[in-house]
Amino acid sequence: MSADEYKLIDEQVGLWGAVALLVGTALGMSIFIVPTQMAAAAGPSITVAILVSIVPMVLGVLLLLQLGGAIPVAGGIYVYGSRLVGPFWGMLGVSVPVLAVWSYLLFAAVGFSDYLNGLLDTLGMGSVPTVAAVWGLLGLFLVLNYVGVQIVTKVQIAFVIALILGMVAFVVSGIPHVETANYTPVFPSGEGQPFADSFAPFLLAVVTLYIPFQGFGMIIEIGEELENPVENIPRVLAIGMAIVTVLSIAIVFTLIGAIPLENMTVSGQLGGEPVDGGLAEVATGVLPTPILLVVGVSALIAAATTVNTLFTSYSRTVMRAARDEVVPDVFASVHDDYNTPHRAILLFGIPPLLAAPFVGQLDAITPPDVLDWLVVVVVTGIFIAFAIGGVALWNLPKVFPQRYEYSIYKLPMPVLRIVAVGNVVVSLAFTVLVVSSAPSAFAVVLAWMALSAALYFYRIRAYDKKGVDLKERMALLHKHEQVGGSDD
Template sequence: MSPTPSGLRIKSPESLIAESGADLEGHGLKRTMGLFQLVCFGVGAIVGTGIFVGLSDTVAEAGPAVILSFILAAITCIFTAFSFAELGGAIPVSGSSYSFAYATLGERVAFLVGWCLLLEYGVSVSAVAVGWSQYLNELLDSVFGRQLPEALSAGPADGGVINLPAVVVILMAATLLVRGIRESAGATAAMAVLKIGILIVFCAIAYSAFEAGNLTPFLKDGMAGVTSGASLAFFSYIGFDAVTTAGEEVKNPRRNIPLAILICIGIVTLLYVAVAVAAIGALGADAVGNKPAALSLVVDQVTGSSVGGGVIAFGAVVAIASVVLAVMYGQTRILMSMSRDGLIPRVFERVSPKTHTPVANTWIVASVFAIPAAFSSLDAVVNLTTIGTLATMVAVNIAVIALRRSHPGLKRSFRVPLYPVSPILGVGFCLYLIWGTGWTTWVQFAVFLVVGALVYALYGRRNSRLGAGEG
């Protein structure tokens, strides 16, 4: 334990790195991912429901100025991405934001960051799976002319009984994850390349019907609409920090993690702006806003055929499945790090000697988050997921400053540019987007944090290995 004037339980970066390499259960993780696979993993974690499903809701808020919403969300991510890149290169372990907070802000804050990551990685798996179900029906309609019964493909909030496709995609991802990281990374890379190709095809088709007049009036609801749209658009970027959860399974992590984060943000921002401009330019904001499977709708309208829309729906099914896979991976690695520290039960840290994966951990995550996927709607969890992610990003930006002060000589393969202005701006932009989520979401998030604080007080603090002198 690092002594501090306030008595905080802080674990040194050296201890975190040493423990990540230690074989706590007799079987460790393997370094099998190179830079290309890591970039594909990052893109796989990001590009999915946010652009294929959430675009229509963002357009409904901001109109043609959705372009500014995506750019504002991207700027928020870029400043925070710099912080993730520095911390990921300096502390290349699986815990991501949780481990960074543990090394800088103390155990209590680290636990709450890990608690918030349940929203970013766990609850978002449920949301993404619901979006997958919507596009699966669109694909079935395009190919076979019929869809799954609403009772079996939507939760009660959307007029159905149970969303079985959402449950199925979560179980499929869990099956692949327990087989091994090499197989999971290979599948994610293939799906990432495919969905980028599909979005490029969409842009080519939509730009063929582009009309500049569809971009006016540009600021239909002023900057308020842009801000509200940016808070929704931010959901489309959730997942880029998943790259740091692979810290123990990446070759040359100090070099590859920072590179992969920055490359992912660049690729995704270009794609999102291009897709948004193409969609609105082709049909107009009113036609795109609040429409499920909006990209398929655009292609169907432009081509006058359902074939093109079917291709886009296929791409969406693949894209969203890869997000489920990548985000579930991130959740299991964060829980494994928390379990190593004694803050949650030890079952989450156990690694299979055969597959070198946390099998029990993976199936627990799949089982727990399949339940809201089966019975909830996408809209019910998007804002809560967004605010939880933004809160962890605030902590990461602060962690960069704290680590520079506490460990100035620590080896860093990447340094935040314009320090300390960059992380301070990162905090500011995150708080600005949190403001845009609305007071209802603030109340829900406050309750969520109170529950997390109670869990830490009743279990985490009492079972902490660092508190017991084991760290």
């Protein structure tokens, strides 16, 4: 089948639906857990870390703004990699995110289970088996995404409103408890402890607090379904960045100012190790119980928003690669009734459901904790994708000069170069910092990349025997993607 003969998705996502998808991905459950863990390790310095993390976030947003505004297509990172860097890099741009999303879905679902049982325990209501909670959460949003993007966006808008209300409740109720003395010393160090020992946790906090901001990348994966994408991609990024930045900074500063540090380290009970629970747990005894309940429920909803958006966005990446047949074209089909890439959605949903019963067993073979191990797989995959995006941005003016020249939001060439190089450097540097905590997780990613390379070269040779040049197919935009700009 010709690449231009596949059925397109004709249902579209509006501005606020897209904002809800983006905010839910960029915040998610991590905003309820990561700050407490980083505060336990780095102390008040996380107030500086969250501000520093905004710098690479801006670099990432500018990259997405320029690429998404110039070439608004479904499966953005695959298309940008294959068209602007090279066919092989396009293959990595679809295969690596698949592994990362599987890991992210498991991470979010297991985190949802842990948080749910912690909340139920507080209320004296027993517990839910981890596998049952994981299956329930993933199964629900697999079905919702299968039956239509309009349902997905309506659910997401409601969930994001609840998520924001929970964050605002924590900040507003915490402000009266803020003590300025809690913000100093910024870099606490023990007697005889060198400054470098306190700076290392700060650097890790910068990386960890920045990671959720990479959720902005989902906007370039649904370009085909976004109403007026050339104008709305920048609008969604601007609105989403403002919401996420303000809320993240407010959470971190309220946490440090209002919650005693010992609540996050539990000295004497866990040997000073960080608490696994999130905002609701560390604020126990400081904030009123009704507020803690609201925050706890919001954290559960946040996990749901993450799962929902992962299904929605990255299924489009696989669908778009399947149209080029770089992956089996069975995943390119769009459901006749539901108008969704149903098989690509199943590709993301079924493996985590099958893996759920075995996640607990990984603790014995994947030190550190299995959730930390999954995070390394996730962020390594995301960093690789952003590094490919940085090279794609550098090549954009050369490969598609008219697309760049006539973009509504055009980065001046010097700025474009800085943003491109900055994203590559940040991605590679942060990858080195993250993988050091779980080398085995990085080894899995490398093995997956090797397997992807083998699949790529196999399909290139197989199609060459049929007289089809897949590399050429992966170098040109499809006809419907050329509307509004030349494919030069």
